[in-house]
Amino acid sequence: MRRLILIHPPLHFSNGVPFTLDGSVPPIGLLSLASYINGHSKAIRAEVIDLAVSPLSLTEISQKISADKPFAVGIYAMTPQLQGALELARCIKAIHRAPPIFLGGPHISADLTFVDRHPDEFDYAIAGEAEATFLESLHALSDGGQLPRVQHSVVVKDLDTIPPTDRTLVPRGRYIRYESMLFSRGCPYKCYYCSRPSIDKSVRYRSVGHLIAELREVRRENGGLINFQDDTFTMRRKKVLELCDALIRERLRLRWRCNTRIDLVDPELLRQMSRAGCEQINFGIEAGNERLRREVVHKGYFTNETIYEVFAACRKERITVACYFMLGHPTETEAEIEDTKRMILSGGIGIMGLSLPLPFPASPLYDIAEREGQINLEMIDAFAEKEFGEGYSGNYPVYVTPTLSKEYLFHQLHSINRAFYLRPSFIFRRAAEDLFNPGQLFSDTKDFLALISRGVSHRKPYRKKAGGGGDPAREPVALKGAGETTGRELAGG
Ligand code: B12
Numbered sequence: 491m492r493r494l495i496l497i498h499p500p501l502h503f504s505n506g507v508p509f510t511l512d513g514s515v516p517p518i519g520l521l522s523l524a525s526y527i528n529g530h531s532k533a534i535r536a537e538v539i540d541l542a543v544s545p546l547s548l549t550e551i552s553q554k555i556s557a558d559k560p561f562a563v564g565i566y567a568m569t570p571q572l573q574g575a576l577e578l579a580r581c582i583k584a585i586h587r588a589p590p591i592f593l594g595g596p597h598i599s600a601d602l603t604f605v606d607r608h609p610d611e612f613d614y615a616i617a618g619e620a621e622a623t624f625l626e627s628l629h630a631l632s633d634g635g636q637l638p639r640v641q642h643s644v645v646v647k648d649l650d651t652i653p654p655t656d657r658t659l660v661p662r663g664r665y666i667r668y669e670s671m672l673f674s675r676g677c678p679y680k681c682y683y684c685s686r687p688s689i690d691k692s693v694r695y696r697s698v699g700h701l702i703a704e705l706r707e708v709r710r711e712n713g714g715l716i717n718f719q720d721d722t723f724t725m726r727r728k729k730v731l732e733l734c735d736a737l738i739r740e741r742l743r744l745r746w747r748c749n750t751r752i753d754l755v756d757p758e759l760l761r762q763m764s765r766a767g768c769e770q771i772n773f774g775i776e777a778g779n780e781r782l783r784r785e786v787v788h789k790g791y792f793t794n795e796t797i798y799e800v801f802a803a804c805r806k807e808r809i810t811v812a813c814y815f816m817l818g819h820p821t822e823t824e825a826e827i828e829d830t831k832r833m834i835l836s837g838g839i840g841i842m843g844l845s846l847p848l849p850f851p852a853s854p855l856y857d858i859a860e861r862e863g864q865i866n867l868e869m870i871d872a873f874a875e876k877e878f879g880e881g882y883s884g885n886y887p888v889y890v891t892p893t894l895s896k897e898y899l900f901h902q903l904h905s906i907n908r909a910f911y912l913r914p915s916f917i918f919r920r921a922a923e924d925l926f927n928p929g930q931l932f933s934d935t936k937d938f939l940a941l942i943s944r945g946v947s948h949r950k951p952y953r954k955k956a957g958g959g960g961d962p963a964r965e966p967v968a969l970k971g972a973g974e975t976t977g978r979e980l981a982g983g
């Protein structure tokens with residue numbers, strides 16, 4: 491059996507020690523690759539190291555790879571993890587007879603030349619959902635064959651061919667209690683800030699039976715708290731109703747959350763979802779102004795009235811509404827920022843994430859920012875090399891629309907965060923929830939103090955960097971919903 495080691499890097503290493511934010515969720519992409527490889531290959535055995543929860547230092551990683559002698563290593567990276575991925579690859583490449591390194595995940599899928607720009611660190615890259623293509627490549631490599639440096643994966647059409655995620659490959663107890671799960675893959679939309687469709691646009695769902703088998707297994711482990719990570723969970727209404735019927739019929743009694751869009755829910759669907767255990771829906775709304783949503787964000791063509799109707803319908807079904815917004819879209823005006831502020835403070839939202847737009851490669855926002863001279867590939871590489879400072883928060887370039895100043899946007903971001911999270915009704919509700927959870931109470935108290943003093947959560951460190959100020963506003967505030975998860979990344983839809 492040949493060994494393959496798949497590694498989830500931290501955001502960066504600080505003096506050789508991994509740095510990550512708290513509240514980790516398992517790396518579902520790597521687990522899916524490992525489950526597929528282990529389920530389909532008799533020649534290769536894949537294992538997963540998640541440095542977010544198994545914080546090996548670079549020295550320890552080097553010792554492990556030298557001792558285990560894997561025939562190949564695979565590294566996952568989102569754009570914010572590029573610093574960590576590069577340091578990790580350099581550490582492995584310094585080992586005598588180093589194994590070949592594959593890079594995969596959202597960054598390389600959106601920035602295909604990254605490996606050519608870093609030939610000393612990475613041997614191969616596979617863009618997109620890589621289960622089948624990665625396994626084929628590993629078999630070819632194992633047989634002494636040649637591989638192209640960069641490949642586009644062949645998308646997995648039938649998701650039921652991927653075995654249920656083997657969660658025993660990572661230390662389950664070290665993650666947040668809500669277990670990540672996928673019902674579907676793919677997103678056909680074109681929100682202007684999102685690079686996700688570069689992975690795959692075609693929407694595919696697992697069969698309900700395949701999903702239920704995995705849900706049962708997870709329920710035994712964690713009591714049935716599930717976070718569906720699908721980009722847009724309710725894309726196919728019929729499939730969701732079928733799932734809800736099965737969950738109700740089989741009395742699985744789960745408590746689950748999902749991401750979707752305002753225009754993809756309706757009162758009847760929400761009722762069934764609630765009956766089936768849905769307790770929170772994350773909506774990416776992005777702007778409280780209809781012109782911006784229609785002309786800039788491309789987040790579907792729903793009116794503010796529809797948004798408020800959905801808030802009311804969720805409230806009726808006791809589903810918490812988590813919403814994500816950005817300030818400073820291209821062409822946005824001060825009056826339009828006021829519209830967003832009004833919506834955030836309207837009273838219908840339970841959890842809120844607010845950020846400034848970040849230009850990730852392959853998103854239309856990246857093209858706008860590039861045209862305006864705010865980003866380019868050299869800057870991505872400079873970020874990856876820590877030339878803007880160590881860490882992601884405050885160092886990855888943020889987009890600032892020429893219609894508004896950076897100072898104004900930060901001021902608004904802090905003041906809206908404070909106005910939302912320091913409302914007495916919010917504080918009382920959280921305090922009541924935290925009464926029986928001392929850890930959460932401690933964390934929330936730190937959050938409230940940070941909000942008062944800086945206007946952002948304590949989880950988003952304000953880091954001064956040489957030659958300029960770290961920007962606390964480059965990350966969304968992350969007050970956690972019911973003590974578990976939030977973040978704009980969870981607000982696909
Ligand atoms: C869960 C999630 C998280 C989790 C954990 C992510 C993880 N490492 O698994 C957390 C909460 C940590 C997170 C954080 C963020 N996230 Co996030 N997240 C997601 C989400 C919703 C689901 C991930 C998932 O499970 N996907 C399903 C699996 C099957 O797909 P996959 O992980 O891409 O893996 C496949 C391929 O990429 C490939 N592959 C993956 N690894 C490897 C390795 C090798 C060697 C090979 C060959 C192939 C390969 O094969 C896999 C199987 O098909 C995605 C959206 C999405 N649908 O993917 C966003 C997403 C990945 N997040 C995104 C973003 C922007 C963020 C944040 C930056 C948000 C922010 N502004 O703060 C932060 C990151 C910084 C931080 N503070 O840590 C973007 C990434 C964009 C980019 N260019 O990097 C995405 C795509 C969302 C989006 N719509 O744009 N996120």
Ligand code: SF4
Pocket residue numbers: 677678679680681684685686687721722774981982983
């Ligand atoms: S933000 Fe969500 S709905 Fe929009 S394109 Fe990205 S994944 Fe799709």
